Amino acid sequence: MRSSNAKATSERRVADMLKREFQGIGLYLFGISGIINILALTGAFYMLQIYDRALASGSIPTLVALSVLAIGLYLFQGLFDVVRSQVLVRVGARLDRKFAPIAHKVAIDMPRFGFSTAESLERGRDVDTVRSFLGSQGPMAIFDLPWVPVYLLFVYLLHPALGALTLGGAVVLTLLTVLNELMSRRLAGATQQAAIARNAVADSNTRNADILKAMGFAGRAVARYDVANREHLNLQTQTTDISGTLGAFSRVLRMLLQSAVLGLGAYLTIMGQLSPGAIIAASVAATRALAPIDLAIGNWKNVISARNSMRRLRDTLVAMGDGQPPMPLPAPSSRLTVDRITVAAPASGRVLLSEVAFELRGGQALGIIGPSAGGKTTLVKALTGIWEPIRGSVRLDGAELAQWSPDELGDHIGYLPQDVGLLDATIWENISRLAPQRDSAKVVAAAKAAGVHDMIVQFEDGYDTQVGPQGSALSAGQRQRIGLARALYGNPFLVIMDEPNSNLDADGETALTRAINDIRARDGIAIIVAHRPSALVAVDQVAVIQNGRMTSFGPKDEVLAATRGGLRPVRVATETQELSA
Numbered sequence: 001m002r003s004s005n006a007k008a009t010s011e012r013r014v015a016d017m018l019k020r021e022f023q024g025i026g027l028y029l030f031g032i033s034g035i036i037n038i039l040a041l042t043g044a045f046y047m048l049q050i051y052d053r054a055l056a057s058g059s060i061p062t063l064v065a066l067s068v069l070a071i072g073l074y075l076f077q078g079l080f081d082v083v084r085s086q087v088l089v090r091v092g093a094r095l096d097r098k099f100a101p102i103a104h105k106v107a108i109d110m111p112r113f114g115f116s117t118a119e120s121l122e123r124g125r126d127v128d129t130v131r132s133f134l135g136s137q138g139p140m141a142i143f144d145l146p147w148v149p150v151y152l153l154f155v156y157l158l159h160p161a162l163g164a165l166t167l168g169g170a171v172v173l174t175l176l177t178v179l180n181e182l183m184s185r186r187l188a189g190a191t192q193q194a195a196i197a198r199n200a201v202a203d204s205n206t207r208n209a210d211i212l213k214a215m216g217f218a219g220r221a222v223a224r225y226d227v228a229n230r231e232h233l234n235l236q237t238q239t240t241d242i243s244g245t246l247g248a249f250s251r252v253l254r255m256l257l258q259s260a261v262l263g264l265g266a267y268l269t270i271m272g273q274l275s276p277g278a279i280i281a282a283s284v285a286a287t288r289a290l291a292p293i294d295l296a297i298g299n300w301k302n303v304i305s306a307r308n309s310m311r312r313l314r315d316t317l318v319a320m321g322d323g324q325p326p327m328p329l330p331a332p333s334s335r336l337t338v339d340r341i342t343v344a345a346p347a348s349g350r351v352l353l354s355e356v357a358f359e360l361r362g363g364q365a366l367g368i369i370g371p372s373a374g375g376k377t378t379l380v381k382a383l384t385g386i387w388e389p390i391r392g393s394v395r396l397d398g399a400e401l402a403q404w405s406p407d408e409l410g411d412h413i414g415y416l417p418q419d420v421g422l423l424d425a426t427i428w429e430n431i432s433r434l435a436p437q438r439d440s441a442k443v444v445a446a447a448k449a450a451g452v453h454d455m456i457v458q459f460e461d462g463y464d465t466q467v468g469p470q471g472s473a474l475s476a477g478q479r480q481r482i483g484l485a486r487a488l489y490g491n492p493f494l495v496i497m498d499e500p501n502s503n504l505d506a507d508g509e510t511a512l513t514r515a516i517n518d519i520r521a522r523d524g525i526a527i528i529v530a531h532r533p534s535a536l537v538a539v540d541q542v543a544v545i546q547n548g549r550m551t552s553f554g555p556k557d558e559v560l561a562a563t564r565g566g567l568r569p570v571r572v573a574t575e576t577q578e579l580s581a
């Protein structure tokens with residue numbers, strides 16, 4: 001648990017980092033936008049000069065000179081516009097390069113904390129949202145907004161009444177933007193939740209393609225998706241309705257204002273207070289003054305989603321902590337200490353395992369037995385650091401797991417989960433845990449230790465065989481043995497296997513027993529969760545986990561003798577208390 005103080009520090013650090021990274025470019029873009037907006041006054045000035053100078057004097061050379069000047073200025077404006085949009089796209093790309101890996105790291109961490117896959121992937125998409133927003137019209141509006149007063153001033157200088165009218169229009173349009181914001185804020189969050197819910201249904205449907213086909217309920221699965229999709233569509237329609245309606249309203253208002261400026265200008269001209277050129281110039285400048293506000297309203301939906309994404313991205317960066325890796329520790333070599341741990345489910349906080357304590361030394365192997373749903377996998381998750389205990393600690397050679405940097409700790413741990421879970425890559429990449437360089441000696445050693453080498457070389461592509469999504473190109477037993485090789489890769493000190501023999505044949509079980517003996521022989525620690533006693537041949541210690549408690553722990557023969565003829569929770573529990581007393 002990090003203190004709120006540490007969180008505040010981390011927040012400040014992230015804010016500083018973002019500021020350092022993007023403040024300079026922000027000022028630069030602001031400057032370019034200023035030049036563009038001043039050059040955009042060209043049209044208005046041109047009208048003014050044509051009417052009041054060229055037409056009044058009837059001079060062709062004046063007309064030509066004015067036109068050439070105007071063309072030149074327009075070209076410059078275009079040039080700066082191109083530069084600005086190119087810079088924005090590059091800012092987006094830079095942000096993407098910097099943050100996408102961080103966001104993905106958080107995304108792959110989130111399921112451990114009880115978030116759905118769909119929800120986790122949404123984190124990764126935040127970067128996409130911000131990047132594509134930066135490449136769109138939205139940020140132009142934001143950078144143009146501060147220059148609206150320049151146009152208002154221009155119109156005001158032509159005639160104060162016209163300036164007041166335009167200002168009035170700007171205020172009304174701004175109020176529309178605020179209204180848009182207030183009305184769509186609530187919807188934006190709900191829409192995103194609906195999208196996550198829809199993607200979660202889609203995700204679970206595609207993952208279960210086989211059972212949907214075999215038992216013919218694909219239709220009902222699609223219907224379930226349809227419901228989620230409609231919900232999302234509904235909310236999205238509402239959001240789009242709001243911005244669409246207000247957008248149309250603001251466009252009409254803008255046209256109305258343009259005509260109103262012309263009308264008022266004509267009245268002022270008739271009253272002799274304004275030149276005819278000024279009417280047109282005022283109309284053009286008034287339109288231009290309101291354009292960024294109009295653009296902002298039209299893009300408000302994107303502005304909101306980009307802002308939400310940016311906010312979540314900042315939370316993501318804050319959640320990653322200060323990025324300072326802990327000091328490297330020597331490889332563990334002597335003991336695993338479980339110090340009265342209590343483990344809770346991350347999402348619900350329900351306690352699944354309480355007050356488990358034991359110690360193992362290098363060279364020992366522990367078998368964990370007990371009824372289904374007793375908490376064996378939960379214990380394994382705490383031992384591997386997947387779930388942090390809410391009380392107590394897990395230590396290797398005395399140092400708590402949190403004292404290691406996760407990658408370094410991973411080198412000392414081998415883990416074969418109950419659902420093997422291979423990555424969509426080659427066999428050697430899976431065994432070597434995606435090692436950047438192929439160390440064939442290490443890969444083969446692990447495969448041999450798991451007794452899977454001979455099977456692998458029989459594949460046409462050998463170690464380069466692609467295992468497919470979730471390892472679907474392999475049989476369940478093959479997956480389990482490759483999973484075992486991955487757990488043994490690099491001879492980690494602590495190897496934890498959750499039901500490693502559930503899909504193994506006799507050969508596989510022999511290989512497993514040999515692997516456990518090998519680990520013990522090199523003074524490592526092996527922990528095996530098992531239902532079938534055949535997996536316990538090579539262990540010397542046994543623990544019984546049931547109802548979220550460790551009811552027994554000790555030398556294999558004693559514990560098995562005590563539990564023979566079925567597990568007797570009460571009796572065994574007393575025994576444990578005696579043991580720990």
Ligand SMILES: Nc1ncnc2c1ncn2[C@@H]1O[C@H](COP(=O)(O)OP(=O)(O)OP(=O)(O)O)[C@@H](O)[C@H]1O
Pocket residue numbers: 345346347348352370371372373374375376377378379418
């Ligand atoms: N992610 C989770 N969130 C909430 N509860 C969970 C979670 N994972 C497991 N549980 C609950 O914790 C209890 C223990 O589950 P666990 O997976 O540890 O059992 P197990 O002993 O490994 O069983 P099995 O032999 O069937 O694998 C169960 O009641 C289960 O419903």
Ligand SMILES: [Mg+2]
Pocket residue numbers: 376377378418498
């Ligand atoms: Mg289990």
